[in-house]
Amino acid sequence: MWSIGMTTVLIELANIRKSYGGQDGTPAVEVLHSIDLSIGAGEFIAIVGASGSGKSTLMHILGCLDQPSSGSYRFAGKDIAAFSADQLAQLRREAFGFVFQGYHLIPTLDASHNVQVPAVYAGVDASVRSERSASLLTRLGLGERLDYFPKQLSGGQQQRISIARALMNGGQVILADEPTGALDSATGMEVMKLLSELAEAGHTVILITHDLKVAAQAKRVVRIHDGRIVEDRIPVMPDSIRHPEGTSHGSAVASSSAVTGLRVQPAMTDSGHAIGLAEAFASAWRTLWVSRFRTLLTLLGIVIGVASVIVLMAVGKGSSEATLSNLAAFGSVHRVQVWPDTDPNHGQNAGLSLVDVETVREVANVQAIVPFNPQQGLLVAGEQSFSTWILATGSEGMEVFNLRMQSGSYITREDEEQMAAVVVLGIGTRGRLFPDESINPLGQYIQINGLPFRVIGVLQETGDDEEDNTVMVPFASAAHRLWGSQDAGAVQLRVGDLAQLDQTVIGIGNALELARGARDFRVFNDAVRVRAQNEASRQQALLLSLIAGISLIVGGIGVMNIMLMSVKERTREIGIRMATGARQSDIQRQFLSEAVVVSLTGGAIGLVLGMGIGAVLMLLGVPVVFSVRAMLLAFGCALATGLVFGWMPARAAARLRPVAALAGE
Structure with missing residues (x-):
C-alpha cells in the first residue's frame, strides 16, 4: 500500500531516456534525452510542449504505462525498474488516476460502472464501490446520470466521469493528459478549475498540455522541447486566467461544492488476487449483451x-x-442354442437326443432347457386352414423363450409325460383359425396334419410375425403322433447369470463332446449376437x-x-x-x-x-x-x-x- 506524505519527494526521474526502433534493421529514434525531474507530493505541475516534443511519452513513463530505455525512476523512494507487471499494475491502481484527452471511457459500461473499474481491480466489494461511485458522480454534478452510457453524455460530462474514475481508489496522483483538448473553452475552464481544487485538496496533479494558458494555472510549469526539459519555473498567473469571467463563482460544475469531500483518500487495500470469477462473468455478460x-x-x-x-x-x-427390448421379448438375450452338425469322423449329421438335453441340463448356470424340433404342418379349424411351423418343445419353454400367456395355460410336465394332444396357439394363429373374436378358442379342437389337438392356451403378442403365427405342442406328443421320431432337433436353453455366459457356453461344449465322443454339434450364443x-x-x-x-x-x-x-x-x-x-x-x-x-x-x-x-x-x-x-x-x-x-x-x-x-x- 502506498502512503505518501505531503512534504516528501514523490517522483524522481534521473537521466531518463526513451528510444523507439532499433530492431529488425530499423534505426533507433531517441524521444527523451536525459530527463531529470523531481515532483513533490501535493504539487500541481504542468508539463507543456508542442506536439512531438516528447511530453506524452514522459507522461506514459510517469504513469508507469511505459518503461524508459534507460535511467532511474523512483516512486516514493522505491525504484520501479525491478517491479513486475503485477506490481506496476498495483502502483497504477493505488497511486495514480488518469484523465485523458479522449476521456477513454469504456463504451459498454454506464457512468457508474466506468467509475468503478479501478475499484474492481482493487478487489473492493460491489456494494462499497457502487456507493463510492455514486457519491463521486453526485459531487461532480452527475448524480442523475449514473446509468447513462458514454455516447449519451456530452464531452464535459464524460471528462468529469474520467475524473471521478481517477479518484475512485484515492487518486493520490492525478495524471491529466490534455484534459481540455477535446472540450469547448467554457467546459475546459470548468475542468481546469476542478483540477485546481483537487490540487488544493492535497492531490498531486500532473498536467500534460500544449496550451500555455492552461499550463499557467498550475503552480509549476515544466517546458519540454525535442525530448529535453528546457524550462522549470513557477508561473505568475494573471487574474484573468486564474478567475476567468463567468466562471469564478457561477459554474455549478466547477464550484467548490463540486469537490466538497474530494480529499486525498487512503490508498485502498489491494486484495492481492486477480479479479473474481463472479465479477469477470458479470462484466463479460454486460459486454456481450x-x-x-x-x-x-x-x-x-x-x-x-x-x-x-x-x-x-x-x-x-x-x-x-x-x-435389446425386442430381442429380450424372445428370450434372445439369455438364450443359447445347440444344433446338430456334421460328424467330423463319419461326415454325417448325428442329430441330438433327449439324452443330450439332460447332459446340458447338468451344466452350471443353465436355468431352463427344452428340446426343440420345429417342422412345417397344416392347421385346420372348421373352414379355416393354413400351413405354419409346428414347434415341438417342453414345459420350460415359457421361460426359455420368454413367453407370456394371453389366456389359458402353457404345456405342463404332465402333458409331456402323458403325451397329451394339446396345443398352444400364437396370437396370429388364433386370429387366423378363429377369426370370430366372440368364439373362445380354449377347449376347441384343431387338426394338425389331420390329427386332433385340443387348444389349452393363447400366447401374448411377441412383436415378431413369424413367432406369432406358430403353434406349440408337447415334444413327446409331436415325436409320437406327428414326426414319428425321438430326434430332439435342437436344444434351447436359458442361462441364469449373463456375466458367466462365456464360461457356460464352454461348459456346454465340453460336456456334450465328452458325452457324444465327438464335436458334432454347434453352440449358438444369442447373447453374443445381441451384444x-x-x-x-x-x-x-x-x-x-x-x-x-x-x-x-x-x-x-x-x-x-x-x-x-x-x-x-x-x-x-x-x-x-x-x-x-x-x-x-x-x-x-x-x-x-x-x-x-x-x-x-x-x-x-x-x-x-x-x-x-x-x-x-x-x-x-x-x-x-x-x-x-x-x-x-x-x-x-x-x-x-x-x-x-x-x-x-x-x-x-x-x-x-x-x-x-x-x-x-
Whole structure:
C-alpha cells in the first residue's frame, strides 16, 4: 500500500531516456534525452510542449504505462525498474488516476460502472464501490446520470466521469493528459478549475498540455522541447486566467461544492488476487449483451453442436435399447442354442437326443432347457386352414423363450409325460383359425396334419410375425403322433447369470463332446449376437455424435475468431483497464470469461433445444432415450470449447503493453 506524505519527494526521474526502433534493421529514434525531474507530493505541475516534443511519452513513463530505455525512476523512494507487471499494475491502481484527452471511457459500461473499474481491480466489494461511485458522480454534478452510457453524455460530462474514475481508489496522483483538448473553452475552464481544487485538496496533479494558458494555472510549469526539459519555473498567473469571467463563482460544475469531500483518500487495500470469477462473468455478460446480435451469431455453432450431440446420442441409445427390448421379448438375450452338425469322423449329421438335453441340463448356470424340433404342418379349424411351423418343445419353454400367456395355460410336465394332444396357439394363429373374436378358442379342437389337438392356451403378442403365427405342442406328443421320431432337433436353453455366459457356453461344449465322443454339434450364443448388435448400434451412435461434435469444433473456431476480432476492436479498452490497475491475469480472465459465457450460453440453449427436438421425435414414435451422461458430455464440451478457443485471444489481450493498447483504435 502506498502512503505518501505531503512534504516528501514523490517522483524522481534521473537521466531518463526513451528510444523507439532499433530492431529488425530499423534505426533507433531517441524521444527523451536525459530527463531529470523531481515532483513533490501535493504539487500541481504542468508539463507543456508542442506536439512531438516528447511530453506524452514522459507522461506514459510517469504513469508507469511505459518503461524508459534507460535511467532511474523512483516512486516514493522505491525504484520501479525491478517491479513486475503485477506490481506496476498495483502502483497504477493505488497511486495514480488518469484523465485523458479522449476521456477513454469504456463504451459498454454506464457512468457508474466506468467509475468503478479501478475499484474492481482493487478487489473492493460491489456494494462499497457502487456507493463510492455514486457519491463521486453526485459531487461532480452527475448524480442523475449514473446509468447513462458514454455516447449519451456530452464531452464535459464524460471528462468529469474520467475524473471521478481517477479518484475512485484515492487518486493520490492525478495524471491529466490534455484534459481540455477535446472540450469547448467554457467546459475546459470548468475542468481546469476542478483540477485546481483537487490540487488544493492535497492531490498531486500532473498536467500534460500544449496550451500555455492552461499550463499557467498550475503552480509549476515544466517546458519540454525535442525530448529535453528546457524550462522549470513557477508561473505568475494573471487574474484573468486564474478567475476567468463567468466562471469564478457561477459554474455549478466547477464550484467548490463540486469537490466538497474530494480529499486525498487512503490508498485502498489491494486484495492481492486477480479479479473474481463472479465479477469477470458479470462484466463479460454486460459486454456481450451490448453486442448481442453478434453474440447470437457466435452462439449458433455451439447451439447446433450441443443439440446435435444430445439428439443423436439419444436416438442412438433409444434405437439400441429398442433392439435389446425386442430381442429380450424372445428370450434372445439369455438364450443359447445347440444344433446338430456334421460328424467330423463319419461326415454325417448325428442329430441330438433327449439324452443330450439332460447332459446340458447338468451344466452350471443353465436355468431352463427344452428340446426343440420345429417342422412345417397344416392347421385346420372348421373352414379355416393354413400351413405354419409346428414347434415341438417342453414345459420350460415359457421361460426359455420368454413367453407370456394371453389366456389359458402353457404345456405342463404332465402333458409331456402323458403325451397329451394339446396345443398352444400364437396370437396370429388364433386370429387366423378363429377369426370370430366372440368364439373362445380354449377347449376347441384343431387338426394338425389331420390329427386332433385340443387348444389349452393363447400366447401374448411377441412383436415378431413369424413367432406369432406358430403353434406349440408337447415334444413327446409331436415325436409320437406327428414326426414319428425321438430326434430332439435342437436344444434351447436359458442361462441364469449373463456375466458367466462365456464360461457356460464352454461348459456346454465340453460336456456334450465328452458325452457324444465327438464335436458334432454347434453352440449358438444369442447373447453374443445381441451384444454385437448392441455394440454396432453404439458405435454408430458414437460416430454420429462425433460428426455432430464437428459442429462444436466449428463453433469453437467461431468463438476464437470473434474473440480475436474483439481484442482488436477493444484494444483501447484493454489499455484503459490496464491504466486503471488491471493485471495481465485480470485482462486474460476478462476475455476468457467472455468466451466461456458465450460457450456456456450456447451450451444451455443447445441443451434445451436438443431436449425439445428429442421430445418431438418421441411424439412421432422415434425411440429416444436421453442420457444424463450425454448431456453432461455435450455441455462439458461446450465449456471446454470456450476455454480452449478463448485462451489464445485472451492471452493476446493480456500481453498488450498498456501504452500501445491506449494508442489503439
